[in-house]
Amino acid sequence: MTLRDYAIRYGFIVLLLGLVAYFAIAADGFVSPQSAVFIFQSVAITGVLALGVTATLVVGGFDLSIGSVATSAMMAAAYVMVVLEQNAVVAVVVCLLIGAIVGLINGWLIVYMRVPDLLATLGMMFLLVGLQRIPTEGRSIATGMTMPDGSVANGKFGDAFLALGRHRFDFFIPNLIPVSVVVLLVLAILIWFFLEYTRFGRMMYAVGSNERAAELAGAPVKAYKIWAYVISGVFASIGGILLAARLGRGDIASGNNLLLDAVAAALIGYAVLGAAKPNAFGTAVGALFVGILLQGLTMMNAPYYTQDFVKGVVLVVALVFTFALSGRGRS
């Protein structure tokens, strides 16, 4: 291997380690179990969304609606529990259904209506941003809120539901690992196994690389594409559930950064280990990278408004790693 090969393969990992080393020296208290857990917790929701969007990237598509699917799921969970006064299980089932249905519609638009993926999911994003505000006439949902018809919503978030966002498992230190981090790890391992070791995952990569070849090899290409959007929608709705559980209310102002962070994580994932293709491990590392960066910057008192800029820079650098240096973007 030449120096260039090494740079492509390990460049991003080295950058990640360098970043950790820099923050460890420059920011007090960066190296501690609590800090690590905080990073994990902050990337949990974007990580879950990023894993979902990875599935659509694998089949050569893209899903811009994930952020709004997540916030819609959050609003739906709050509405189901606070206004309809249902329990946590119903709320979770409703959220997952929303994710699956949105995924199906996205897939249908793209596969059967031939709307380009970016445009279809962009349209869906706008649609959901509006839709989630209609039931409450644009207000956030919390226990005791006044409904448009003047009645008061008396339901509340179930304890079991809130635990998804607030419970912490003991891990050497008591109360260390939040549920959301466990969910992220489980989903990451699931999707990684699915993409790398099952025939479905393999065929999804084939569809993304050469659709016609996959079709002539007997694959139901349309079904694979639709399933990818369903996976993406369901993962985004899981992200929304975690968000609702963490906030304990349906906050219309939250979740603005989810799309950017998740897409950045998935695209940074292309550069990890020189994969030059969407992959679950890379996405997880990408999410971690974004989390470390933001946590470090916060601890060094960088102003919040510089963070999006830094994320953008990292994303652009990662894309250069993937496409220019490895030369695969051309073939």
Added chain:
Amino acid sequence: MVENAVFRVEGLRKSFGQNEVLGGVSLNLHAGEVTVLMGANGAGKSTLVKIISGVYERGGGAMSLAGQDFAPRKPAEAIRAGVVTVHQNINDGVVADLDVATNLTLDRLTGKGVPTLFNPSRVRRDAKAVADRMGLTIDLRARVSDLSLADRQMVAIARAMAHQPMVLILDEPTSSLSSAEADRLFRLIDRLREQNVAILYISHRMSDIRRLADRIVSMRDGVISGVFDTKPLDYEGAVNAMLGRKIHLDRIVAKGAARPVLTVEGLRIAQGARPISLTLGAGEVVAITGLVGVGKTALAETLFGVRRPLSGTMTMNGRPYAPRSAADAIAAGVFLVAKDRATSGIVGGFTIERNISLPFLRRMSNLAVLKRRVERATARRQIEELGIVCRSEKDEMPTLSGGNQQKVMVARWMAQDSGLFILDEPFQGVDISARRDIAAKLRASADNRATLLFVTELDEALETADRILVMSEQTIVGEHRNGDIDLERLLAEVAGGPLHSAA
């Protein structure tokens, strides 16, 4: 005739790397004459056109236009000098979102001395002049994207003619036109011929050629293999010169078929085509040959289930066979090595191993989890079997040569036993030794299945098949047992004309 040649090409050469594509081509074009250039895929036609139109630089030789040396370095230079090319893909010649008038005058928007401001009324006036000269009756305000393919083609040609060129090159202009649309194009070409333009017309369609040609030039393996300019034109001779006939060192011993595997009855693959009936038997290798565009790929895709026939029935091993998808066909034991491996075969991001296992993932997995050891063993066995030159089964596809990539495609579909093995142009872009390897492998393994090849090159059919069927106009027009072939009759069938001599 030679003295009035407007455009001359003398000993033109071109190589890509070690691959010599043009080995000294000489060609004359005369004013007011349509010269048809024929050649099979890979004969070097498109390279020749690209050199003349300034896309490629020539490797050697000389070109002259009206006595002046002609050496365009850019397409724009060729156009300015008076040599204009309309490429095969119609949409390359027009801008779909602009109206006809703007398209007709598009080339006046760039270059030296063009005013910065766009003057719509002048554009319309200029466009009107161009359209009138060409006898074009299309609404100049219509958007090109709203026009039919034929009208777009007319616009592309008219746009080219706006330069008032001396030489016009048309690269397979009728390949996506219906016959009525083609008629309009022919009338336009007649008009240009009267205006003393020298036209180089590239086509495979015999009906076009019979309608238009004043001369025919056949090309084969990068050289001119025949020039026919005495009336009446010798169409069969031209086809023969293009497809060639070499001495076969390894003449095959034709075998007969055992039991029938696939029976096709009354299959119609295109509107107005005569129905196809055929039987393929176990153990025999059958080649279907014919010019480009006669429906070979359509037939291959119909047998493989990715295209529906208009009518007809198929029987596979005695059972009705009506595949609705590639998956159906594969399940019934019908495999296809599709034409043009880069777009319809190779998965670029995959290693050799993963390319080979692609259609058989279900059979190579347990509860959807892939059995990687089986996958690897299969890949290694197939690499060995077909003699694929590579470092290991983990090599990426782009690192392989064309011949080896094709071997991987064949290896993929030979990894499991098939009842009917179809290969569509399996020797395209494959070097001679890989071609021999693949053909030998096909024959050696043919015993328990029917094997069907679709090839344009006659040589390839003669080298590999027990039986040769000839296709023309979307149907099968002839059948020959390899061994004592009446080549005259076969070529006449390929050329699609009536027989001259009593066969």
